[in-house]
Amino acid sequence: MATLADVARRAGVSTATVSRIINNSPKPVAEALRERVLAAVAELQFVPNANAQQLARADRTAVGVIVHDVSDPYFAEITRGLQRVATDHGRLVIICNSYRDPERELAYVDLLHAHQTAAIVLAGSGYVDAPITARLDGKLRLYQSTGGRVSVIGRHEHAGDAVVPENEPGGYLAGDALYRLGHTAVGVIAGPRHLTTTTDRLAGLRRAAKEHGHRLGAKQVVYADFDRNGGAAAAATLLEQNPGLTAIAALNDSMAVGALACLRERGIDVPGQVSLIGFDDMPISVDVTPPLSTVRLPLEEIGVRAMSLALRDGDREGPLVEHAAAKLVLRGSTAAPPAR
Amino acid sequence: MATLADVARRAGVSTATVSRIINNSPKPVAEALRERVLAAVAELQFVPNANAQQLARADRTAVGVIVHDVSDPYFAEITRGLQRVATDHGRLVIICNSYRDPERELAYVDLLHAHQTAAIVLAGSGYVDAPITARLDGKLRLYQSTGGRVSVIGRHEHAGDAVVPENEPGGYLAGDALYRLGHTAVGVIAGPRHLTTTTDRLAGLRRAAKEHGHRLGAKQVVYADFDRNGGAAAAATLLEQNPGLTAIAALNDSMAVGALACLRERGIDVPGQVSLIGFDDMPISVDVTPPLSTVRLPLEEIGVRAMSLALRDGDREGPLVEHAAAKLVLRGSTAAPPAR
DNA sequence: ACCCCCTAGGTAAGCGCTTTCCCGGCAGGT
């Protein structure tokens, strides 16, 4: 592998000169030399070693992103926003999938720290477990103390900036919509128990229930894993446990789509017999039949904002917290409960 | 930031010893010392600088992945496979989105090269433009000559290993299915012209047409961009340009879903009046109404294999090329053309 | 009791680059 020194030797100059030229540093260099060096660079196909550069410069260029799973549409959309901003700033993005495993997330924070990334964006990280949260927070603070920037998507309970999606209000919106339509027997397909996304959205739903004079019993809430098949299975359980069920709220659209499939399979008309509402407003939600009513979260925008926070040259005027509003989107999967 | 030297000083040992301990090198170290050092590491919250480590060790750990767009379900699924294998091997993955822009792709190859990644996996890179392909190939070869491994998903026209999805045969499968059902007026929603994925799939379709005594005229092929809305627009154009159309083949499922929406909007029954077939078998394809007939490609598996190739400690017994078979999946969106 | 060898730990030379400092030479001012 050609090194800077090789180029210097070839061009008959010092390494300092070569370095200045390839980084076009402010220091002026005679045109003739510059050309000779550039020629040598081309001949030797010199590609500077980024590790050495970073070490010598002590600067940080890449930014790390930790998400649950890029292939999940929810995170895919957030990631798209993150990437766009990073690219605009000329930053390399390192994406890490934690697969919702707190330990892996912890390990990735260390890894990104070790690799001297300029910033870490934590997407969808919100664990109910307090010790985990504390450990995560500790690592993030350490990272910050070495000059790294931290930006979190989700609850603001960590060091660093945050953009928080309004999960609780969103849950309320979904519940309120259902109760307003006249439903009284509603079931909930929740996400994984250990995620605050789940608990927050559920809390909103409970608040709506309470406000309308109802409550969500244990049998009315089934926990799943935020993906389609889990949603289908949960819908089946819900139907079984609650004979008079007229509405289902799924805590994300993937599960809602699964539920829809389950309902269709059993010949249950949506929304004629059972209403269904999702959460997130994934691109697919509009393409299923009936199109899914849901609570929209501006996912890509959330990504954009989170990365912007991570990249701001914040002279520490304290962490910034932004909110991303949830919005009710009524489509064809919700209606009044059947008369009887 | 605490450095190795700080830890050494704190523990009253040399940096060599600390290094040996934190890397638990084979060289034996007295238990007392080890503990003292580990204590110092903990107190100082020492996180080794990965750049310095890589520089000193001259080893390569991370692997780079260049895809068109992780948030596109097609690549999301491939990426999932890639990630899984990389993680199993304890490798950090750097994901780069080229957004189908060859120049960006070129730039990323340089970047990953500079960062001393152990391997580069190029997913979905296949450009029709020869100069581009040549430049890409040049860069990849250079990278390889410095010890990097290259694995490509797509046509095998580059240096390195490859897993090639059977795009042409897949296109044939789709076309053959339609013609066998008795369709004669079929329209095609193609992808971007500059991608070989498009040209290959289209070639398969043309071969099927020819074999059945038909041919695809210029008006029967509309180019779009591989995403939903492009598919919808293309379907509209197709309908307009071909009054007697009874079948549409979309070169991927996203566009097929868009086409489906367009058809529904115009009150055209699928498959009663127009049959529709997609490509890829995305997870959503089963959830639209009617469920989409398509040509399945084992995307996640392709990712798994590509990463396995990239990570094999290939003692250069020449590049390996694997094929991934396309398989016809008939669901509800295809039927015989309406009698008249 | 002596020698040898093995072992635990240290010394220091890099890895490939950046950047500070320094130096030689040239032009311009007096």
Next chain:
DNA sequence: ACCTGCCGGGAAAGCGCTTACCTAGGGGGT
């Protein structure tokens, strides 16, 4: 003609780590 000041370029000291090589003891063998 001499001095000053400036400018292009080089020497070399790191950046934070790894590792080949070396050294000082201590234990065992005779």
